[in-house]
Amino acid sequence: MLARGSRVEVGRIGEILRKETVGGGLLVLGALLALVWANSPWSDAYISLTQITVGPAALHLDLELATWAADGLLAIFFFVAGLELKREFVAGDLRSPARAVLPVAAAFGGVIVPALLFTVLNTGDGEALQGWAIPTATDIAFALAVLAIIGTHLPAGLRTFLLTLAVVDDLIAITIIALFYTDSLSTLPLVLALIPLCLFTVAVQRRVRSWWLLLPLAAATWVLVHESGVHATVAGVLLGFAVPVVRSRAAGGPEAGPGLAEHFEHRFRPISTGFAVPVFAFFAAGVSVAGAGGLGATLADSVTLGIVVGLVVGKVVGVLSATWLVQRFTRAELDEGLSWWDVLGLALLAGIGFTVSLLVGELAFGAGTERDEHVKVGVLAGSLISAILATAVLRVRNRVYRRLCDQEQRWLAEPET
Template sequence: MNRIRPAAAEFARYLRTETVGGTILVAATAVALVWANSPFSGAYTALRDLHLGPASLHLSLSVGDWAKDGLLAIFFFVAGLELKRELVIGELNDLKAAVLPVVAAVGGMVVPALIALGVGWGEPGIERAWAIPVATDIAFALGVLALTASGLPNSLRLFLLSLAVVDDLGAIVLIAVLFTASFDLVAAAVAVALLALYAFLQHKRVTTPWLYVPIAVGTWAAVHAAGVHATLAGVALALLTRVREDPDEHEAPALRLEHRLQPWSAAVAVPVFALFAAGVPVNGEALGALFADRLAWGVMVGLVVGKVVGIVGASALAVLVGAARWPGGAGPRDIVAVAVLGGVGFTVSLLIADLSLEGPAAARAKAAVLLASLVASSLAAVLLVRRGRAHRRADEDG
């Protein structure tokens, strides 16, 4: 038994590494694309659309929706824990250090959204689909950075992490605003009460999972029943979790939960979501339709070009007016390379595409996200490798 526990802990630590998480995500996406474009595509569609859960509780959802609404709540909980930790005791606790990724994230949301809206203006669904290119995928982007950032200062990772978490939080707000068709006050009141109970238990230093797990599940169900996208439950719970450890604690609840749940998020939640979200047709006819679709072009240009313009432009402006400073050891050229990596939309972009569009239009938008993310990650990898070499040469000369 003593051998098994260290092995399990080591495996969990392995799953927490960004390269592994990104690799599993890429593998799940590849399986989805191959499966959805194979002779067995009918089985893929049947499994994705299979309904599970009690209809009496309004929880009879398709497997794809369980992945989108349920498993992604775990992903957003982990992302929310990282954000809370950064805000309270991390890089974002310092005002000037916090301003740069926050301003960059805002610029990286606004410019792609405006590009998508302008290019796709008049296309059916654009009134909500303009939000597709606003988010940067944390797992994928950090995975690419980990693979290619040898020699680069660690401050760039913190900048990218902070930027991605902030714009994912912004995307969650957009999801709540754009995709709440109806609102149930009673269910919302239940969700608020459960969140208040969670916060009270955190304040009282209660640690038993026998209370927290039912509260978390109940909060998720109440938020879902309220008509708000259920992933918001994950963010809300994370932001209420305590991040400072007491003198008698080995680690704070936020860090403990992050360590326990991040492997599940990286190895199960995000890959399963990708498996059921990324299965889009990629034959010649589908690609022809993709490049003839102005909305899809808006998504691609928004991610590949808009992210760079928005992140770099907003960052340079903030530094120019003295409101922020460049990350330690990094400069504008490094920010450009990271900004290109910001064009990897993936998880949240696929989610918004699923929510905002239906049928062939949704498939084209998701294909646009996949293609743009591939282009952005490839370009960013080249730029990051070059910047890493430049930093190593500078260290050798210095």
């Protein structure tokens, strides 16, 4: 349990961490810029910017910029997430049930417990209960960025665990959005979306990389899914799942090199982490902390409290309890040299819920509503507290592993006697 992982997997995760460090920094920058602007004397200009409407009305795509960021740009994020999910289950460590059981169980625990805590704190308020899924999501970019910055000497198994947990968490979040946050469903556009999706699948399975063919098919799939009433980001996941991970025998077999998924991930991950997610954060995180009733009233609202408690407490309890149960009732054990303090640090990192949490908040209460403003405060506060606590725990653990590493290097440097 929490072992080092395969050599290929460790190298790939190291590359992802380096990219996510920059992406996480841009995400924080976009959110901070929105917060400062929304609480400045020029806040009306920020609101006006988010409400600018662009797009063809004939296709029902005359949307506000904030909606384009949530429905359009996040589709890129979920496309990359779809690629990552498929890679994990086809060619990553998740293809092995023995390695998959722990992060999958931890991800489910980290979803169930926060949802239960939010529900308990909002019992009796039917409107508030619509946001039960808000504290269940872990932000991959933000969490990996924090880990990459503070975890210079932490074991590679911890990084593998966090990435895998976040990937499974994304899959659960995508399923929740599709099943519970679709208000009205139009069957015809959804059925029609299968046509460009199937054509896209056939093209990528034949290793077609031509953007002039794939991009129109992907755009048509997105438009039709959006028109159906299902949140358009689901289209991004479906398109990601369609891309092959390993080469077919006709193309030379797996030993000839990676499939098209790695090529697309290399191309689109920088767009996702460097542009799509930070821009969404800019449009989604702009909340006036002195809104209706002031900051005190906002923090006292049951929705805000439910989100903060769900992220800070629920994620930790869920991840730790699921990990303990897997060890208690299976033959799995913590990898030699790892401590439950390491697991605690990762569980705290899992409480950083930003991108998907803000998206679910908008879907639950409607963008710009008073409850949506409370969601933003709750997500920002809960994520910040989780990041600070995780940093405190993992910095201590990082010093421990650094001392062990230094001792090992000194021992190797000593001449033989």
